[in-house]
Amino acid sequence: MTAFLTALVFVVLAEMGDKTQLLAMAFATKYPWKVVMKGVFAATVFNHLLAVVVGAYLNEFIPLYYIQIAAALSFIVFGLWTIRGDELGDETSDSRHGPFWTVTIAFFLAEMGDKTQFATIALAAQFNAIIPIWLGTTTGMMLADGLGIVLGIVLNKKIPEKTMKWGAAIIFIAFGIFGLYEALAVQASGVSVSSSF
Secondary structure (H helix, E strand, O other), X not given: OHHHHHHHHHXXXXXXXXXXXXXXXXXXXXXXXXXXXXXXXXHHHHHHHHHHHOHHHHHHHOOHHHHHHHHHHHHHHHHHHHXXXXXXXXXXXXXXXXXXXXXXXXXXXXXXXXHHHHHHHHHHHHHOOHHHHHHHXXXXXXXXXHHHHHHHHHXXXXXXXXXXHHHHHHHHHHHHHHHHHHHHHHHHHHHHHHHHO
């Protein structure tokens, strides 16, 4: 129980103001809240399971650098998509799962290499308890991102749709550019350090 509660509290605090909470808020201005919540839940369950089981070994198979680049580019694509607009609110029964998969994939990628994913790995190692940490971090993410979704809904009702659309797009693109900058800076510093030896 201690591992579960520690993981829950730690992740709620770490997630406040984090890019994934802002992402949930932005998606809540674009899609129905239930769809966003389901997408966030699915992404978190799988991402944090990955973190507690194979997160420590991920770099042996796929360098974190490439994962961060893919996540950053996806943010820019979602930002441009938001500006372009679409008819997802009026989807037919054939495409009703489009928003769910959009949220799930974007959120999963955003969590790759994020501080809450690293926290999950560290907590699982510290407590040597996979299931309680997995459940605790997932619950913590849902609480924090649920708050982000509520804020997104409230803002969407009080602020004009066009303003929200541009605000969400700017958030996506800004995180994409920042993510690219971070990944490239880390790679460049790694290259310069290795080249100096």
